[in-house]
Amino acid sequence: MSMETRDAEAYDVAVVGGGAAGVAAAIGAARLGARTLLLEHMGFLGGAATARNVLTYCGLFTLGETTKQAVRGVAGNVLDGLRRLNAVTGPVRHRGVFVVFDPEAVKLTLDRLCTAAGVDVFLHSFVSEAEREGDAITSINFDDHGGRHGIRAKAWVDASGDCDLATFAGASVRYGNHGHVNLGTLGTRYGGIPASVEIDAERFKQAVDQARAAGRPLTKDVSLFARLPISGDVCCYLVSVDYDPRDVRSLSKAEAEGRVQAYEYLDILRTMPGCERAYLVSTGPEFGTRESRHINAVEQLKWQDVRAGRERSDTVALGAWGVEWHDRTTFESTFEAPPGGAAYSIPLDCLRSRDTANLFAAGRTADGDQQAGASLRVMGTSFATGQAAGVAAALFANDGTVDVRKVQSALRNQDAVLDPRDMLEVRRATTLFRA
Ligand SMILES: Cc1cc2nc3c(=O)[nH]c(=O)nc-3n(C[C@H](O)[C@H](O)[C@H](O)COP(=O)(O)OP(=O)(O)OC[C@H]3O[C@@H](n4cnc5c(N)ncnc54)[C@H](O)[C@@H]3O)c2cc1C
Numbered sequence: 059m060s061m062e063t064r065d066a067e068a069y070d071v072a073v074v075g076g077g078a079a080g081v082a083a084a085i086g087a088a089r090l091g092a093r094t095l096l097l098e099h100m101g102f103l104g105g106a107a108t109a110r111n112v113l114t115y116c117g118l119f120t121l122g123e124t125t126k127q128a129v130r131g132v133a134g135n136v137l138d139g140l141r142r143l144n145a146v147t148g149p150v151r152h153r154g155v156f157v158v159f160d161p162e163a164v165k166l167t168l169d170r171l172c173t174a175a176g177v178d179v180f181l182h183s184f185v186s187e188a189e190r191e192g193d194a195i196t197s198i199n200f201d202d203h204g205g206r207h208g209i210r211a212k213a214w215v216d217a218s219g220d221c222d223l224a225t226f227a228g229a230s231v232r233y234g235n236h237g238h239v240n241l242g243t244l245g246t247r248y249g250g251i252p253a254s255v256e257i258d259a260e261r262f263k264q265a266v267d268q269a270r271a272a273g274r275p276l277t278k279d280v281s282l283f284a285r286l287p288i289s290g291d292v293c294c295y296l297v298s299v300d301y302d303p304r305d306v307r308s309l310s311k312a313e314a315e316g317r318v319q320a321y322e323y324l325d326i327l328r329t330m331p332g333c334e335r336a337y338l339v340s341t342g343p344e345f346g347t348r349e350s351r352h353i354n355a356v357e358q359l360k361w362q363d364v365r366a367g368r369e370r371s372d373t374v375a376l377g378a379w380g381v382e383w384h385d386r387t388t389f390e391s392t393f394e395a396p397p398g399g400a401a402y403s404i405p406l407d408c409l410r411s412r413d414t415a416n417l418f419a420a421g422r423t424a425d426g427d428q429q430a431g432a433s434l435r436v437m438g439t440s441f442a443t444g445q446a447a448g449v450a451a452a453l454f455a456n457d458g459t460v461d462v463r464k465v466q467s468a469l470r471n472q473d474a475v476l477d478p479r480d481m482l483e484v485r486r487a488t489t490l491f492r493a
Pocket residue numbers: 074075076077078079080097098099100104105106107109110112113114115116117183184185186217218219220222223242243244245295345346347348420421422423435436437438440
């Protein structure tokens with residue numbers, strides 16, 4: 059045991075990463091009475107929603123003709139908090155069904171929910187080491203401006219997106235799926251576009267293609283242009299680079315190249331009618347990694363089972379988004395909705411490490427094959443897998459076992475949706491944006 063961990067503070071549950079998955083995990087665990095710590099290396103919670111300009115929550119609603127809410131629980135509390143701040147629009151329909159939000163309101167709302175649940179939140183804390191004894195993680199070290207500190211816990215949730223905790227603890231992980239890894243994109247936010255202006259996606263695509271033919275460094279030519287509540291700014295997901303998030307040289311190069319592209323896209327945007335005075339409000343601030351490592355879990359969710367509509371008795375979360383794949387070579391994207399636009403089951407075993415008994419996966423780290431992973435990774439579903447992982451971790455911390463019936467019962471008490479028949483219909487989603 060290292061110097062830092064010998065006298066380390068002890069928790070029941072420690073969650074690494076404060077994105078949608080980590081926040082839901084920490085709140086889910088704390089609401090069961092577990093002494094819970096949430097560690098996040100940024101200065102705010104939210105993950106991609108606040109650190110990557112990903113300003114559209116997908117996966118909360120089914121994609122069929124009738125829009126139903128597939129994720130409640132902590133996600134429902136977040137939506138309520140955003141509505142109170144007039145900081146969310148939707149649900150709206152574009153390739154899928156989603157809500158658009160203001161990221162500053164997300165930061166405040168998540169702070170409030172964690173405080174109310176009694177979660178200890180350590181911001182500016184980067185988890186950099188983990189120790190294990192046998193098949194269990196015993197402690198981690200994190201770094202801040204005070205140096206290195208240790209934490210002990212009985213159960214752990216890796217919601218880091220990159221499986222940092224699992225990797226440092228020597229748990230079984232893999233990068234992508236069989237050599238396939240979803241492309242990364244730097245979310246950008248543009249201002250100065252009057253509310254009355256709708257960006258013509260076809261015209262934008264033509265302008266990008268022409269500029270590319272002229273040798274300008276542009277990658278994607280199609281994106282959602284989502285109009286944000288409060289500011290009226292427009293966010294889009296165009297700037298893309300093929301990089302490896304585990305390699306600081308590769309990632310640093312991507313960040314620099316991404317900023318060049320963000321200004322190139324601004325030039326294109328300014329050629330669109332009504333957008334002449336557009337300006338760049340922000341990039342990221344971090345590059346958006348869609349896929350990195352996954353925990354090798356007791357079971358891997360297979361998209362062929364989703365396609366077959368396989369029913370499960372061990373469901374702990376519902377997925378509702380489609381297989382959204384962004385190709386690293388062509389920069390093109392494809393989308394396959396779940397059959398009938400219905401919700402599908404995510405079993406508990408996809409969140410349980412196969413070789414580390416007290417480690418649970420949540421959000422991007424959860425185990426799905428190439429297609430299933432490209433669906434369950436979205437933030438709406440990450441809230442659901444996060445809450446399930448947090449509840450499972452709290453129960454494990456209590457008695458050292460994982461009983462799916464107990465996990466399901468605790469989740470239902472926290473208003474999580476585990477059965478599609480319990481989904482509530484929402485008012486018809488309106489089409490607000492063109493592709
Ligand atoms: C360009 C782009 C567009 C997308 N579009 C959408 C969309 O429209 N809608 C949607 O719902 N999803 C979208 N996604 C997917 C979605 O953003 C992610 O899959 C989702 O954020 C996953 O949630 P998470 O909580 O697992 O991870 P993240 O949101 O990535 O959060 C992980 C957190 O862990 C922290 N962390 C990482 N390592 C450490 C460490 N060692 N110590 C401490 N903290 C650490 C990070 O700082 C981060 O806050 C998009 C993704 C990208 C990149």
